[in-house]
Amino acid sequence: MFDGEKRSYAKMQPLLKRVLIVDPQPAGARLLVDLMRDFARSYCWVATDTERALKIAQTYDPQLLVVEVGDPRVDGLAITRALRRSTWSARQAPVIAIAGLATAASILAARDAGVHEFLRKPYSLKDLVRRLEAVTLRERDWVEGIRYIGPDRRRFNSGEYSGSLKRRDDGSETPYQQKINQALKIIQAAVAASETDPQQALRAMLAQANFLQTTAIDFRITLAASEIYQKLTRAVQSGERLSRADAERWAAPLLACLKEDAGLADDAEAA
Numbered sequence: 001m002f003d004g005e006k007r008s009y010a011k012m013q014p015l016l017k018r019v020l021i022v023d024p025q026p027a028g029a030r031l032l033v034d035l036m037r038d039f040a041r042s043y044c045w046v047a048t049d050t051e052r053a054l055k056i057a058q059t060y061d062p063q064l065l066v067v068e069v070g071d072p073r074v075d076g077l078a079i080t081r082a083l084r085r086s087t088w089s090a091r092q093a094p095v096i097a098i099a100g101l102a103t104a105a106s107i108l109a110a111r112d113a114g115v116h117e118f119l120r121k122p123y124s125l126k127d128l129v130r131r132l133e134a135v136t137l138r139e140r141d142w143v144e145g146i147r148y149i150g151p152d153r154r155r156f157n158s159g160e161y162s163g164s165l166k167r168r169d170d171g172s173e174t175p176y177q178q179k180i181n182q183a184l185k186i187i188q189a190a191v192a193a194s195e196t197d198p199q200q201a202l203r204a205m206l207a208q209a210n211f212l213q214t215t216a217i218d219f220r221i222t223l224a225a226s227e228i229y230q231k232l233t234r235a236v237q238s239g240e241r242l243s244r245a246d247a248e249r250w251a252a253p254l255l256a257c258l259k260e261d262a263g264l265a266d267d268a269e270a271a
Helices: 003-016 026-040 050-060 076-085 104-113 125-137 175-192 198-215 219-238 244-255
Strands: 018-022 043-047 064-068 095-099 117-120 142-144 149-151
Touching: 003 026, 003 125, 018 026, 018 050, 026 043, 026 125, 043 050, 050 064, 050 076, 064 076, 076 095, 076 104, 076 149, 095 104, 095 125, 104 117, 117 125, 142 175, 142 198, 175 198, 175 244, 198 219, 198 244, 219 244
Parallel strands: 018 043, 018 064, 064 095, 095 117
Antiparallel strands: 142 149
């Protein structure tokens, strides 16, 4: 083992101490448990069904989830979506999806559920380590939206599929403009969802307002973001339910900064 590899392993291991493996096949689960224990001395929980997986994720705060997809006995993507929409400590934990068949459709479905990485069976220790490096050593922006909650999908890399997984407008804006416009469009979508999904709308608006007030260089955006963040924070502290009227009124100064060509609310969570 080279010194560089040793340093990488040393950085990864503290982030892999608690691992939840969701696999209905005992042999596959045992193999992964053995690999994780040898590699990172991980404590591994194994769940063979969706209900038990969610209970463990809620109770034990795993640092990593490895979920089976494409098997009718367990729904790894439903587990991922439930995790992302939860209030659990592990809601932002990296998720690696494992499947026996890697197609463009299955990879995109995993990405859109909030998965970090995709791993195809059969896999080697080298394949596994590459995915572990990706989820522990290469941090990705977090998207707190309405329809999508998870790591920035523009940075998704399955290692298995060479087709285009990028947004159609990635080349037309600077990275800074992409992030600012994405935050504004998520707020726009959250306002629209404030009646049907008030909890997530409030959470999404808070996250984006906080991002904008600390990142935007346009003073109008910074000021408007700071004001809406304070109002949203007071609503959370008082336990108030976010109303559509309040959401529209509070967000109006920010949404006035949204460029007309930035896209519609339906595209707000394309990242």
